[in-house]
Amino acid sequence: MLPSTIDESGGASPRQHLLSIIIDDRVAIDAGSLAFSCTDRQRSQIRDIVLSHTHLDHIAGLPMFIDDLFATLTEPICIHATRQMIETLERDVFNWSIYPRFSELSNHNTSVVEYREYERGGKFDVKHLKIQSVPVNHQVNASGFIISDNGGSVAISGDTAETDDFWTVCNSIRDLRAVLVECAFPNELADLASVSYHLTPARLKREIEKLENSGCPVFVINIKPMYRSQVVEQIAAARLPKVEILEVGKVYEW
Helix, strand or coil: CCCCCECCCCCECCCCCCCCEEECCCEEECCCCHHHHCCHHHHHHCCEEECCCCCHHHHCCHHHHHHHHCCCCCCCEEEEECHHHHHHHHHHCCCCCCCCCHHHCECCCCECEEEEECCCCCEEEECCEEEEEEECCCCCCCEEEEEEECCEEEEECCCCCCCCHHHHHHHHCCCEEEEEEECCCCHHHHHHHHHCCCCCHHHHHHHHCCCCCCCCCEEEECCCHHHHHHHHHHHHHCCCCCEEECCCCCCCCC
């Protein structure tokens, strides 16, 4: 998970305003902080970006990432998204008023951006990975993912409130190595979590109980930065087995 927030000393903070998760330095899941925090190696190799949804904290770094690479690309950047997400990006971001419509542009080598449409609930390949989209319960068209290679599978919920399909699919995966699930707000803001379709530690506990594989580790992501301390404390107090907070900048191997 890439850093996305700067602390008062100018260094990377564990707080998380934006979300980007990088797999094998080659594929990005969401692009919240992609342009701002990726390594040179990642910038040179990532040409596939898979979007869970189009809220700003998940796409903020996408225009800048494309802009940085515009002149040097020898192959297009592929944005994997649903039809509704693509329409939102073209209407509200890449519309010549907010940012150039890169899908209409080329450099001297190649077209700059290509959209690769996936269906919610469908399966598709990205580089060396097989990805299954799972519809989740958020305000907008949004997906979680089961991401697999020859070594196993990892599930990422994306942003979601209470949901059943995600856990049903997780329970069907025999080689599930880890689950990354959101928990945005503390218990005191349960009403806000409800109207914005997010989880709290209390609701997270009920969601994790739907996971039948009790040995599978669960990592919490997408904690709202203003409430991080409260959320982390409440998750610890709930004594949820096999549950950890995913650390920004740490490399995980599953």
